[in-house]
Amino acid sequence: MATAVAARGRPVAAATDRARGRGWSALTFAGILLLLLAVWEGVKFLGGVPWRTPGAVPGDPVLWNPPFRWPFANDLNLPHVWNIVLAFTQPFQRGAEATLAEYLLGAALYTWREAAIGFMLGGFLGLALATVFVHSRLLERALVPYVIASQTVPIIALAPLIAFVMGQSVLTVVLIATYLTFFPVTIAMIRGLRSFDPRAMELMRSYAASRWQIYRKLRLPASLPYLFTALRISATASIVGAIIGEDAGGIQAGLGRVITTFNQYYITGPEKLWAAIIAAALLGIAFFLVIRAIEIAVLRGQPGAEGG
Amino acid sequence: MASQVEAPVVRLSDVEKVFTRGDEAATTALEAIDLDIRRGEFVSLIGPSGCGKSTLLRVIGDLIQPTRGEVVVNGKPASQARRERDYGMVFQAPVLMDWRTVQDNVRLPLEILGRPTAQRTARAREMLELVELGDFLEHYPYQLSGGMQQRVAIARALSFEPAILLMDEPFGALDEMTRERMNSEVLRIWERTGTTIVFVTHSIPEAVFLSSRVVVMSPRPGRITRVVEIDLPRPRNEDSRETPRYFQLVTEVREALRMRGDRPADDEAIGDVPSVDRTMAEGAVG
Ligand SMILES: Nc1ncnc2c1ncn2[C@@H]1O[C@H](COP(=O)(O)OP(=O)(O)O)[C@@H](O)[C@H]1O
Numbered sequence: 001m002a003t004a005v006a007a008r009g010r011p012v013a014a015a016t017d018r019a020r021g022r023g024w025s026a027l028t029f030a031g032i033l034l035l036l037l038a039v040w041e042g043v044k045f046l047g048g049v050p051w052r053t054p055g056a057v058p059g060d061p062v063l064w065n066p067p068f069r070w071p072f073a074n075d076l077n078l079p080h081v082w083n084i085v086l087a088f089t090q091p092f093q094r095g096a097e098a099t100l101a102e103y104l105l106g107a108a109l110y111t112w113r114e115a116a117i118g119f120m121l122g123g124f125l126g127l128a129l130a131t132v133f134v135h136s137r138l139l140e141r142a143l144v145p146y147v148i149a150s151q152t153v154p155i156i157a158l159a160p161l162i163a164f165v166m167g168q169s170v171l172t173v174v175l176i177a178t179y180l181t182f183f184p185v186t187i188a189m190i191r192g193l194r195s196f197d198p199r200a201m202e203l204m205r206s207y208a209a210s211r212w213q214i215y216r217k218l219r220l221p222a223s224l225p226y227l228f229t230a231l232r233i234s235a236t237a238s239i240v241g242a243i244i245g246e247d248a249g250g251i252q253a254g255l256g257r258v259i260t261t262f263n264q265y266y267i268t269g270p271e272k273l274w275a276a277i278i279a280a281a282l283l284g285i286a287f288f289l290v291i292r293a294i295e296i297a298v299l300r301g302q303p304g305a306e307g308g
Numbered sequence: 309m310a311s312q313v314e315a316p317v318v319r320l321s322d323v324e325k326v327f328t329r330g331d332e333a334a335t336t337a338l339e340a341i342d343l344d345i346r347r348g349e350f351v352s353l354i355g356p357s358g359c360g361k362s363t364l365l366r367v368i369g370d371l372i373q374p375t376r377g378e379v380v381v382n383g384k385p386a387s388q389a390r391r392e393r394d395y396g397m398v399f400q401a402p403v404l405m406d407w408r409t410v411q412d413n414v415r416l417p418l419e420i421l422g423r424p425t426a427q428r429t430a431r432a433r434e435m436l437e438l439v440e441l442g443d444f445l446e447h448y449p450y451q452l453s454g455g456m457q458q459r460v461a462i463a464r465a466l467s468f469e470p471a472i473l474l475m476d477e478p479f480g481a482l483d484e485m486t487r488e489r490m491n492s493e494v495l496r497i498w499e500r501t502g503t504t505i506v507f508v509t510h511s512i513p514e515a516v517f518l519s520s521r522v523v524v525m526s527p528r529p530g531r532i533t534r535v536v537e538i539d540l541p542r543p544r545n546e547d548s549r550e551t552p553r554y555f556q557l558v559t560e561v562r563e564a565l566r567m568r569g570d571r572p573a574d575d576e577a578i579g580d581v582p583s584v585d586r587t588m589a590e591g592a593v594g
């Protein structure tokens with residue numbers, strides 16, 4: 001919003017409302033997580049294999065014998081939550097010194113670096129494209145269909161292609177993350193850079209402001225709520241891109257490779273794959289929250305800046 | 309107030325504006341507008357909604373181009389006047405930038421004009437003192453009331469000392485009491501700065517209280533039907549609103565507005581009368 005209208009909530013009241021809102025969403029999140037775990041273990045309670053203590057070996061005493069035997073609920077397909085948690089504290093492979101948690105943290109940080117570079121490149125690319133499009137209807141009409149079409153190409157098909165051109169390197173992974181990042185930013189910023197108050201534009205024209213000045217002092221600041229909404233989506237998308245891209249890019253150190261490996265050796269340790277999936281999810285959430293924190297800091301003091 | 313020999317600040321000759329939107333029927337928003345505005349004058353445009361007041365203001369400010377006719381401002385075409393930053397604009401809504409403090413909002417035009425930083429700060433302060441908001445420099449717009457926001461908008465418009473202030477129903481959204489206070493404030497500012505003001509309103513008391521001349525317009529097509537010279541003595545204050553002359557003038561403007569509304573069929577006949585009126589009025593005052 002580019003116009004200050006009267007009758008806005010008092011800033012202090014708005015701030016406490018916001019804090020309360022955040023507290024509620026954290027509670028809701030925890031509630032849903034607990035529900036999910038309850039359903040998970042509930043299914044195993046009804047139709048899993050006999051329950052034993054965490055980390056038990058065959059022959060240990062049975063704690064609970066479920067009335068049914070559903071194949072999908074056995075310990076291979078659906079390991080116990082506590083066994084997954086326990087797996088984090090165990091060596092990530094036989095004889096290894098590092099625990100699975102340490103191993104996954106290292107892999108996640110590696111993947112995050114790839115994703116973050118792709119995210120920044122994609123963010124700038126998206127901003128640049130949107131900037132061109134809002135200044136030229138002709139280019140917008142000519143090129144936006146291609147931007148949209150680009151996203152209909154499945155990443156699974158595109159990844160090997162990029163790897164073929166760029167070679168097996170981190171660059172491939174970064175480009176895939178870029179590819180997934182630039183799209184939401186482009187689309188959101190085409191709207192955002194036009195979201196200024198038209199009367200503010202008249203004002204700028206009455207000052208005989210240059211295009212650059214209008215861009216810097218009106219279009220861009222007015223678009224920031226749109227930009228951050230897109231960046232939050234892009235943050236998680238870039239992580240997904242990096243994880244998928246590591247396979248095609250032949251990267252050994254990241255989460256993508258870890259997931260592939262644990263998938264191959266699933267039978268010997270199903271908890272490890274689940275742990276790796278949880279690590280990937282946490283990485284996405286962490287990146288999302290970092291962007292959200294930056295957004296709150298940047299848009300501080302701006303009413304109506306609370307995006308969804 | 310203004311000398312007779314001096315060239316007008318704004319000269320509109322035979323201005324016409326026709327809006328055409330796609331293949332819809334065209335709207336003649338302005339027709340045959342002739343008007344001279346002298347330096348330091350306070351001219352109000354009054355008329356019913358849709359009679360082209362805003363359009364006329366935008367034509368003067370070079371925000372839209374007339375279909376026909378000529379707009380000369382300070383002896384040059386309106387487009388050149390705009391490029392030379394002769395205009396300050398104030399709209400009905402304050403149109404402040406949410407992300408800037410009060411002070412930074414007032415600084416905005418000075419940044420665009422490339423004035424030195426020290427001057428920006430000094431000017432912004434000075435202007436905010438003028439509108440009595442000196443204590444709110446670091447506030448954000450949403451922390452201010454509607455009347456205060458509008459005062460920021462006025463300070464912003466005055467900050468770069470434009471030759472002409474164009475105000476489009478600046479107090480239209482305010483309650484009656486705030487509006488009257490703002491009226492006095494604008495008069496005070498006008499007297500202190502000597503800026504030429506073109507002021508759109510649909511409030512008769514406001515127009516009479518503020519103006520040197522009230523330009524009465526009628527709709528479809530937008531024309532000037534009369535120009536009423538407001539000879540209330542200056543400086544004016546709240547007491548001016550209670551003098552017999554004030555009431556006479558309010559009545560005169562009201563009748564000028566009504567004259568048109570009662571006889572919508574007589575377009576041509578009435579269209580001609582006012583231009584005669586205007587000529588006489590201008591001749592009489594000088
Ligand atoms: N941009 C525009 N496009 C088409 N028609 C317009 C436009 N602006 C104004 N008009 C028309 O011109 C007429 C005068 O409008 P306006 O100047 O806004 O009137 P006022 O300010 O006196 O209420 C109205 O009939 C309005 O619909």
Ligand SMILES: [Mg+2]
Nearest residue numbers: 361362363476
């Ligand atoms: Mg209007």
